[in-house]
Amino acid sequence: MREVLDREFEACRRQLRSYILRMTASRDDADDIVQETYLKAASRLDTFQGNSSLKTWIFAIASNLAKDNLRTRQRWTENVTDLSREAALSDPVFFQEAMHIRLSSEQGNFEIAEHIAFCFTCIAKSLPLEQQLCLLLKEVYEFKVTEIAEIIVQSEAMVKYYLHSARSRMIQVFEGRCALIHKEGACHQCSELNGIFNPKQKFQEEVVKIAMAREAAQADKEHLFDLRMKVVQGIDPFESGAAELQLHHLTHNRKVMENYLEKKQD
Amino acid sequence: MNYSTLFYTLLILMTTHTSTHAQSGKALTVKKTFSRETSVSIDIQADAAIVWTLLTQAADFPRWNSTVISIEGEIGLGNTIKLKSTLDPKRVFKLKVKEFTPEKRLAWGDGQGTRVYTLTPAGNGRLTFSMSEKIGSPMFPLFSKYIPPFDASFEQFAADLKKEAEAIQNTKN
Numbered sequence: 280m281r282e283v284l285d286r287e288f289e290a291c292r293r294q295l296r297s298y299i300l301r302m303t304a305s306r307d308d309a310d311d312i313v314q315e316t317y318l319k320a321a322s323r324l325d326t327f328q329g330n331s332s333l334k335t336w337i338f339a340i341a342s343n344l345a346k347d348n349l350r351t352r353q354r355w356t357e358n359v360t361d362l363s364r365e366a367a368l369s370d371p372v373f374f375q376e377a378m379h380i381r382l383s384s385e386q387g388n389f390e391i392a393e394h395i396a397f398c399f400t401c402i403a404k405s406l407p408l409e410q411q412l413c414l415l416l417k418e419v420y421e422f423k424v425t426e427i428a429e430i431i432v433q434s435e436a437m438v439k440y441y442l443h444s445a446r447s448r449m450i451q452v453f454e455g456r457c458a459l460i461h462k463e464g465a466c467h468q469c470s471e472l473n474g475i476f477n478p479k480q481k482f483q484e485e486v487v488k489i490a491m492a493r494e495a496a497q498a499d500k501e502h503l504f505d506l507r508m509k510v511v512q513g514i515d516p517f518e519s520g521a522a523e524l525q526l527h528h529l530t531h532n533r534k535v536m537e538n539y540l541e542k543k544q545d
Numbered sequence: 546m547n548y549s550t551l552f553y554t555l556l557i558l559m560t561t562h563t564s565t566h567a568q569s570g571k572a573l574t575v576k577k578t579f580s581r582e583t584s585v586s587i588d589i590q591a592d593a594a595i596v597w598t599l600l601t602q603a604a605d606f607p608r609w610n611s612t613v614i615s616i617e618g619e620i621g622l623g624n625t626i627k628l629k630s631t632l633d634p635k636r637v638f639k640l641k642v643k644e645f646t647p648e649k650r651l652a653w654g655d656g657q658g659t660r661v662y663t664l665t666p667a668g669n670g671r672l673t674f675s676m677s678e679k680i681g682s683p684m685f686p687l688f689s690k691y692i693p694p695f696d697a698s699f700e701q702f703a704a705d706l707k708k709e710a711e712a713i714q715n716t717k718n
Contacts, residue, residue, distance in 0.1 A: 424718045436592045436598070437594065439595065440595055444602075444605055447609075
């Protein structure tokens with residue numbers, strides 16, 4: 280049985296690691312929790328009764344461990360990218376570090392699809408935690424409602440409620456903010472950063488390669504959100520060619536949020 | 546047809562009419578000298594757990610319910626919530642949760658009146674959602690003309706709840 284676990288764990292390790300990263304916004308915490316998940320699964324293997332798949336059981340253990348993590352529990356604000364942009368502009372070190380990664384790392388490319396996935400991670404942290412978990416598990420990692428109910432130990436009705444309310448909220452936020460899908464959208468960070476990191480590239484030529492942006496004028500907002508989720512599904516935040524640059528950006532946004540929330544508490 | 550048969554025929558017709566009306570989503574208001582009661586009922590094709598969740602997640606109300614501007618506080622037995630309604634946007638109603646029986650019955654109100662929500666199984670995965678509010682007191686005749694009619698707001702509330710609950714119910718597995 281241990282061999283079966285090892286095989287299944289290896290098969291889902293990458294997904295698990297990105298799932299935890301999207302909850303904690305911390306590379307170190309994600310690695311720690313993945314490791315803890317394996318140890319816990321191995322030590323409790325005799326309690327696995329086969330009522331769900333082994334993968335669902337592993338994600339349930341990981342979700343439980345992640346829920347105890349302070350950074351997972353911390354809820355960000357919807358304007359996280361605005362606050363982080365302001366902080367980055369007043370911090371020359373941020374762009375020095377980012378440009379160093381851009382020029383020296385094999386994973387230092389700037390890609391618009393990567394930034395869309397990064398942005399989703401940040402905004403999703405403004406949802407109530409249960410909603411964020413359900414949204415990630417269904418829309419990014421493609422678990423079924425019945426499996427999510429087992430993972431987060433909730434009824435199927437509650438999972439459906441969390442999913443629906445999370446989707447509604449995210450669609451509303453992106454409709455108001457994302458200039459890729461809405462001309463009046465307040466956030467232009469994709470084009471701004473593309474201009475900084477890829478100065479020779481024509482943004483409009485790049486952006487039409489992404490179905491969500493290409494179909495923005497015709498498609499309804501539900502479909503646009505599904506297309507956004509397709510982009511996120513296709514990105515492994517640790518393995519892609521833009522991973523190091525985006526992880527640097529995510530760490531920056533997390534610190535900005537931690538400072539902001541701490542000040543707000545005072 | 547004798548009087549007895551006529552009486553029972555009329556009674557059946559009245560009962561049938563009331564039942565149809567009750568679940569149509571059309572509001573009904575009964576006015577009396579010292580009170581006024583508005584009610585509405587509608588059939589919803591959704592689990593009671595979903596409807597109950599929508600009725601008890603205070604902060605989420607404005608997202609799906611176009612008659613509610615905001616609800617502050619936690620909807621739980623004995624708690625006080627602060628509700629802002631489109632019926633009177635300048636007022637904040639401080640309401641006490643008086644009854645809280647999960648997936649069955651919820652009531653909140655103040656000294657003037659009480660609003661009651663009930664969920665009743667209707668078979669085949671349906672339920673009947675009913676909402677009523679009775680306002681009244683010995684002083685009611687003096688201020689009744691200042692209280693706006695509830696009918697349109699009640700119908701909208703029921704329609705919004707049905708639409709949202711059924712959309713959630715139909716989430717793909």
